[in-house]
Amino acid sequence: MAVSTPARLTSVHSFHSTSRAATLIASRRNQQVFFAALAATGAVGLSYSILSTDKMTMAHCDAVSDDKKRKSQGPITDRDPMRLRMEAFIKDLQNRIVTEIQQLDGRGEFVRTAWERKEGGEGITCVLSDGKVFEKAGVGISIVYGQLPKAAVEQMRHDRGKNIEADGPVPFFAAGISLVMHPHNPNAPTVHMNYRYFEIENPDGSPKLSWFGGGADLTPSYLFEEDAVHFHQTLKDGCDKFDPSYYKDFKQWCDKYFFIKHRGEARGIGGIFFDDLGDKPEETFAFIKEMGNRFLTSYVPIMEKRKSMRYTDDMKEWQQLRRGRYVEFNLVQDRGTKFGLSTPGARIEAILMTLPLTARWEYMHEPALKSREAELMDVLKTPKDWIPLV
Amino acid sequence: MAVSTPARLTSVHSFHSTSRAATLIASRRNQQVFFAALAATGAVGLSYSILSTDKMTMAHCDAVSDDKKRKSQGPITDRDPMRLRMEAFIKDLQNRIVTEIQQLDGRGEFVRTAWERKEGGEGITCVLSDGKVFEKAGVGISIVYGQLPKAAVEQMRHDRGKNIEADGPVPFFAAGISLVMHPHNPNAPTVHMNYRYFEIENPDGSPKLSWFGGGADLTPSYLFEEDAVHFHQTLKDGCDKFDPSYYKDFKQWCDKYFFIKHRGEARGIGGIFFDDLGDKPEETFAFIKEMGNRFLTSYVPIMEKRKSMRYTDDMKEWQQLRRGRYVEFNLVQDRGTKFGLSTPGARIEAILMTLPLTARWEYMHEPALKSREAELMDVLKTPKDWIPLV
Numbered sequence: 001m002a003v004s005t006p007a008r009l010t011s012v013h014s015f016h017s018t019s020r021a022a023t024l025i026a027s028r029r030n031q032q033v034f035f036a037a038l039a040a041t042g043a044v045g046l047s048y049s050i051l052s053t054d055k056m057t058m059a060h061c062d063a064v065s066d067d068k069k070r071k072s073q074g075p076i077t078d079r080d081p082m083r084l085r086m087e088a089f090i091k092d093l094q095n096r097i098v099t100e101i102q103q104l105d106g107r108g109e110f111v112r113t114a115w116e117r118k119e120g121g122e123g124i125t126c127v128l129s130d131g132k133v134f135e136k137a138g139v140g141i142s143i144v145y146g147q148l149p150k151a152a153v154e155q156m157r158h159d160r161g162k163n164i165e166a167d168g169p170v171p172f173f174a175a176g177i178s179l180v181m182h183p184h185n186p187n188a189p190t191v192h193m194n195y196r197y198f199e200i201e202n203p204d205g206s207p208k209l210s211w212f213g214g215g216a217d218l219t220p221s222y223l224f225e226e227d228a229v230h231f232h233q234t235l236k237d238g239c240d241k242f243d244p245s246y247y248k249d250f251k252q253w254c255d256k257y258f259f260i261k262h263r264g265e266a267r268g269i270g271g272i273f274f275d276d277l278g279d280k281p282e283e284t285f286a287f288i289k290e291m292g293n294r295f296l297t298s299y300v301p302i303m304e305k306r307k308s309m310r311y312t313d314d315m316k317e318w319q320q321l322r323r324g325r326y327v328e329f330n331l332v333q334d335r336g337t338k339f340g341l342s343t344p345g346a347r348i349e350a351i352l353m354t355l356p357l358t359a360r361w362e363y364m365h366e367p368a369l370k371s372r373e374a375e376l377m378d379v380l381k382t383p384k385d386w387i388p389l390v
Numbered sequence: 391m392a393v394s395t396p397a398r399l400t401s402v403h404s405f406h407s408t409s410r411a412a413t414l415i416a417s418r419r420n421q422q423v424f425f426a427a428l429a430a431t432g433a434v435g436l437s438y439s440i441l442s443t444d445k446m447t448m449a450h451c452d453a454v455s456d457d458k459k460r461k462s463q464g465p466i467t468d469r470d471p472m473r474l475r476m477e478a479f480i481k482d483l484q485n486r487i488v489t490e491i492q493q494l495d496g497r498g499e500f501v502r503t504a505w506e507r508k509e510g511g512e513g514i515t516c517v518l519s520d521g522k523v524f525e526k527a528g529v530g531i532s533i534v535y536g537q538l539p540k541a542a543v544e545q546m547r548h549d550r551g552k553n554i555e556a557d558g559p560v561p562f563f564a565a566g567i568s569l570v571m572h573p574h575n576p577n578a579p580t581v582h583m584n585y586r587y588f589e590i591e592n593p594d595g596s597p598k599l600s601w602f603g604g605g606a607d608l609t610p611s612y613l614f615e616e617d618a619v620h621f622h623q624t625l626k627d628g629c630d631k632f633d634p635s636y637y638k639d640f641k642q643w644c645d646k647y648f649f650i651k652h653r654g655e656a657r658g659i660g661g662i663f664f665d666d667l668g669d670k671p672e673e674t675f676a677f678i679k680e681m682g683n684r685f686l687t688s689y690v691p692i693m694e695k696r697k698s699m700r701y702t703d704d705m706k707e708w709q710q711l712r713r714g715r716y717v718e719f720n721l722v723q724d725r726g727t728k729f730g731l732s733t734p735g736a737r738i739e740a741i742l743m744t745l746p747l748t749a750r751w752e753y754m755h756e757p758a759l760k761s762r763e764a765e766l767m768d769v770l771k772t773p774k775d776w777i778p779l780v
Contacts, residue, residue, distance in 0.1 A: 113754070127753040138753065262731040262738050320748070327749075328742075331721040332731055341652040341722055348652055355751040358710070359717075362747065363517040363528065364503070364739050 063171065063205035064120035064145045082210065082281055083173050086197040086288075090141045090177040091124070093292045097139050097179065098126050100296055104303060107132035110139070115347070120145030125350050130357065133188075133307045137181040138353035144174045148200070160276060164200055164209060171201040176214075177292065180354040181299075182326075186319035188306035189220035189227065190268070190326065191299050192354070195288050211278030212288050216295060217254055218302075219268030219326060221319040223376045225386070227302045228269045232386040234298035235272050235291070242287045248389040250274045255383040260329050265380040267329045318373050320360035327359045453561065453595035454510035454535045472600065472671055473563050476587040476678075480531045480567040481514070483682045487529050487569065488516050490686050494693060497522035500529070505737070510535030515740050520747065523578075523697045527571040528743035534564045538590070550666060554590055554599060561591040566604075567682065570744040571689075572716075576709035578696035579610035579617065580658070580716065581689050582744070585678050601668030602678050606685060607644055608692075609658030609716060611709040613766045615776070617692045618659045622776040624688035625662050625681070632677045638779040640664045645773040650719045655770040657719045708763050710750035717749045 067084055070076075076088040098110050108131020116122045121144040128137040147169035148156075156162040164170060176196030183190070195214035202208045218231045232251070239246035254273035259266050272291075277284045330337050340351040367373030457474055460466075466478040488500050498521020506512045511534040518527040537559035538546075546552040554560060566586030573580070585604035592598045608621045622641070629636035644663035649656050662681075667674045720727050730741040757763030 111753075129753055136751075136753070262736070324745075327717060328721060331718060332728075338722075346652070349754050352751060353753050355714075357752065358748060358750045360748050361526075361742060361745040363501070363519055363526070363743050 063173070063201060066205060067145075082197065082207065082285060083175065083199060085285065086175045087143050089285075089289055089292070090143075090175060090195070093295075094124065094126065094139050094141050094177055097295060100300065101134070101137055101139075101181065102128065104300060104307075105131035105133045105137070108134060108137075110137075117144065119147075123347075123350070125353065127353055133183055133185070133303065135182045135184050135357040136353075136355075137179075139177070139179040140350055140353065141177045142175065142350075146172055146174075148172045162200075162209065171205075173197075173199040173201065178354075179295075182323070182356045183303065183307065185307055185309060186221045186311050186315040187224070187309040188303055189218045190323075190356070192217050192219070193292075193295050195292050197285075197288070207281075209278065210281055211276050212281075212284045213275035213277065214288065214291070215250065215254055215257075215271060215273035216291070216298065217258055217268055217271035217273070218299075219322070220376065221322045222315070222372055223269070223379060224302075224306070227306070228386045230302060231269075231271060231298050234294050236387060238287075238290045238294045239272065241290060242283065244390065246274075246287075247272065251385075251389065258329065259383075260325060260333065262332070263325065263328070265325070265377065266383050267326060267380075269379060269386070270383060317360065318367075320358060321362060321365060322376075323356040323359035324361045327355055330354055453563070453591060456595060457535075472587065472597065472675060473565065473589060475675065476565045477533050479675075479679055479682070480565060480585070483685075484514065484516065484529050484531050484567055487685060490690065491524070491527055491529075491571065492518065494690060494697075495521040495523045495527070498524060498527075500527075507534065513737075513740070515743065517743055523573055523575070523693065525572045525574050525747040526743075526745075527569070529567070529569040530740055530743065531567045532565065532740075536562055536564075538562045552590075552599065561595075563587075563589040563591065568744075569685075572713070572746045573693065573697065575697055575699060576611045576701050576705040577614070577699040578693055579608045580713075580746070582607050582609070583682075583685050585682050587675075587678070597671075599668065600671055601666050602674045603665035603667065604678065604681070605640065605644055605647075605661060605663035606681070606688065607648055607658055607661030607663065608689075609712070610766065611712045612705070612762055613659070613769060614692075614696070617696070618776040620692060621659075621661065621688050624684050626777060628677075628680045628684045629662065631680060632673065634780065636664075636677075637662065641775075641779065648719065649773075650715060650723065652722070653715065653718070655715070655767065656773050657716060657770075659769060659776070660773060707750065708757075710748060711752060711755060712766075713746040713749035714751045717745055720744055 063083075067081070070080060070084060076084045078085070098112075102108065102110055105128060108128040110126040110128045113125045113127075114122065115125075121142070123140065123142040123144075125140040126138065128134055131137070148166075148171075149169050150166055153162075153164050153166040153170050157164055174196065176194065178194040178196075180192045181190060193214075193216040195212070197210065197212050199207045199210040216235060218228065220227065235251075236247040239250065250272035251270060254270045255266060257273045258268065258270065277287075331341075337351055337354070340346045341348070367377055453473075457471070460470060460474060466474045468475070488502075492498065492500055495518060498518040500516040500518045503515045503517075504512065505515075511532070513530065513532040515530040516528065518524055521527070538556075538561075539559050540556055543552075543554050543556040543560050547554055564586065566584065568584040568586075570582045571580060583604075583606040585602070587600065587602050589597045589600040606625065608618065610617065625641075626637040629640065640662035641660060644660045645656060647663045648658065648660065667677075721731075722728075727741055727744070730736045731738070757767060
C-alpha cells in the first residue's frame with residue numbers, strides 16, 4: 001500500500017503491509033517531509049548537499065534529466081555514470097539489509113518512507129521500531145542533485161583541500177546509505193554503517209571531482225572479544241583485497257573520529273572510517289561495494305549469538321547508560337548530525353533516526369571495580385587493536 | 391560523614407546519612423573531581439570562568455585571601471563586597487531549596503559533592519536520584535576566582551560589548567546557582583533555575599565591571615494552564631517590584647532562548663531569562679535575591695498538586711519523548727552546556743546533571759489530533775502569554 005500526498009512525500013508503507021502499519025500511515029498522511037538532510041552519523045561529505053540552493057543551472061537540469069531517462073531504459077551497467085551505479089548499489093543494498101534484518105528480528109517491520117526532491121533526487125528511510133530483537137533499526141538512503149553555493153565550495157576548498165574553481169554555484173551529486181541498529185538485548189551490540197559518494201560536476205554534467213567516504217563501527221554494552229575480532233576481521237578482509245594500508249589507516253581514523261572528547265572515551269569498539277577517497281573511482285567503488293556487502297556478514301552472526309542471551313535488569317540499566325553516551329556523541333560531536341540540525345528545512349526525523357529508543361543518565365555512575373562494565377570501560381578509554389593492524 | 395581524597399574533591403555525603411548513601415560514597419571514593427564547569431543550562435556568563443588560566447597575579451591572590459580572611463571573621467553583611475554577599479546568598483538558597491525539595495520528595499536524598507579549586511573557589515553539587523517524587527533533581531553552586539585570558543576578554547568585548555581593557559589576563563570572579571528537577575509523574579513539570587554574578591576586577595581587587603544574569607523556566611509534559619499562570623505570576627510579582635518592564639522583557643527573552651530551533655518548538659512554557667544586568671549592582675542583587683527566593687513558591691505548590699495524580703503508561707511514554715527534547719536542547723543548543731563540554735578538564739558530571747534520568751526517541755511520532763499531547767504542542771509551537779505582559 002502506498003499513500004501519495006501533495007507534498008514531497010511519495011509513499012510511506014510497511015515492508016509487509018499490515019493493519020497496524022496502515023493505521024500508522026493514515027495518521028501521518030499529512031506529515032510534511034522536507035528535503036532530507038542526508039542521514040547523519042559520519043555522513044560528513046554528504047551533509048554539504050544540504051547547503052544546495054534551489055536555483056538550477058542548465059547543466060544541472062541536463063544531468064538530472066539524462067539520469068532519469070537512462071534509468072527508465074533498463075538496468076544500470078558498468079558503462080553508466082558512477083552516479084547511477086552508486087544509486088543502484090545503495091538501493092539494492094538497502095533492500096537486502098532491510099529484508100535480512102527484518103527476518104532476523106522476526107516480529108518488527110520496517111516502515112518505509114519515500115520522498116522526492118523537486119530539484120532532483122530522492123530518498124528512502126526505513127525504520128523498524130520496537131521489534132523483537134531491535135529497539136530501533138534505521139536504514140536510509142539519499143540521492144541528491146543540487147547546486148553547491150559559492151560559500152560551501154570555499155569551505156570545502158579550505159577545510160578539505162578540494163580543488164574546485166567557482167565563480168558561482170557548482171552542480172553536485174551526492175548519494176549515500178546510512179544505518180544504525182539498536183538491539184534490546186544488552187549482550188548485543190549497536191551497529192552503525194555509512195557509505196557515500198560525492199561528485200562535483202562540469203558544465204556538461206560529467207564529474208569534475210568525485211570522492212567516496214564511509215565506514216562501519218560497533219558499540220557493545222558488554223564486551224565479547226570474539227565479536228570485536230569477528231567484526232574487525234570481516235572489515236579487514238575486505239580492506240586487504242584493495243590496499244594493505246587501508247585497514248590500519250581506517251581503523252585508526254575510526255578510533256579518532258568516534259572518541260567522545262568530553263568523556264575521554266570511545267563510543268564503541270571501533271571499526272573503520274574514511275573520507276575523501278577520490279584517486280581511482282573504479283577501484284574505490286569496488287571497495288565501497290565490497291565493504292557495504294560485508295555489513296550483514298560482519299553483524300548478523302554476532303546478533304545470532306547475542307540476541308537471545310539471558311540478562312538481568314542491572315545489565316539493561318547499564319545498556320541504557322551506554323545509550324546515553326551514544327546520544328551525547330551524536331548530538332554533541334557528530335559532524336553530520338550537527339550540520340543537519342543547524343540547517344533550516346532539514347528532515348529532522350531522518351537525521352535523528354540514529355538515536356536509540358531510550359537512554360539514561362545517572363549522576364556520577366561508576367562501574368564496580370573488575371566488573372564486566374569496568375572491563376568495557378577499559379577498552380573504551382584506551383582503544384585496542386582487536387586484530388594485528390597489518 | 392565526609393570522605394576526603396588527595397584530589398580536589400573535599401567531601402561527598404548524603405544530607406541524611408544512611409547506609410545506602412554510605413555504600414554509594416565508598417564505591418566512589420577514588421572518583422576524580424575536576425575543576426567544575428559552572429553548572430550548565432543558561433549559565434552563559436559563568437562559563438567564561440572555565441577559560442581561566444592557572445597563573446595568578448598578585449591582585450588575584452589578594453582578592454582570594456582577603457575574601458577567605460573576611461569569611462573566617464564572621465557573618466557576611468551588606469557592607470561586604472558583592473562577591474561575598476552573592477556567595478553567602480547562593481549557599482543559603484541552595485540549602486533551603488535542597489531541604490524543602492528533599493522533604494517534598496519524602497524518600498530520596500540529595501548526595502552532596504563539595505569540591506575546591508586550588509586557584510581559588512569552590513563548589514557544591516547536590517543531586518537526588520530516583521526519589522519518590524523526583525527521577526532526578528540537581529542543585530549546584532559554584533564560586534570561582536580566576537584569570538580571564540586575553541582571548542576571552544576580547545570575545546566578551548566583541549560578543550557582549552563589555553568595556554574591558556586588557557594587555558594580559560584579567561582577574562575575575564563568578565558565582566552562581568543552577569538547578570534542574572525532573573519529576574516521575576508526567577503531570578508534574580520539570581523546572582530549571584539559574585542565577586549568577588560575574589565580576590571583572592581592578593588590580594586592587596575591587597570590581598571594575600560586574601553583572602548578573604539568570605532566570606527560571608517550566609517544562610511540563612501535560613499542560614495545566616493554572617500551573618503556567620501560577621509560575622509566571624510568581625515571577626512577574628517579583629519582577630514588578632523592581633521594574634515594570636522586567637517581566638515582559640525577560641519573559642520574551644526566555645521564549646527566544648529556550649526555543650529548540652531544529653524542532654521549531656519551545657522547550658517548555660517559559661518563564662524569565664536575562665543577562666548582563668550591570669547598571670545598579672545593589673538594586674540588581676536585591677532583584678536576584680527576590681527571584682531566587684521565589685523559586686520554592688513558584689514550583690512547590692504545583693508539585694503538591696501534581697505529584698500524586700494518576701497517570702497511564704501512555705502518559706509516561708509521552709513524558710519520556712518530551713525528555714528526549716530536553717536532552718536535545720541541552721546538548722545541541724544550550725550555550726553553557728556546549729561551552730562546558732568543549733572545555734578540557736571541565737567537571738562533566740556537574741554539567742550533565744541537568745539531563746533527565748531517562749529519555750526516549752520514537753521515529754516520526756505525532757500526537758493524535760486534539761489530544762492533550764497535541765494541546766501541549768500547540769503552545770510549544772507558538773509561545774503564549776500566560777498572563778498580561780504589563
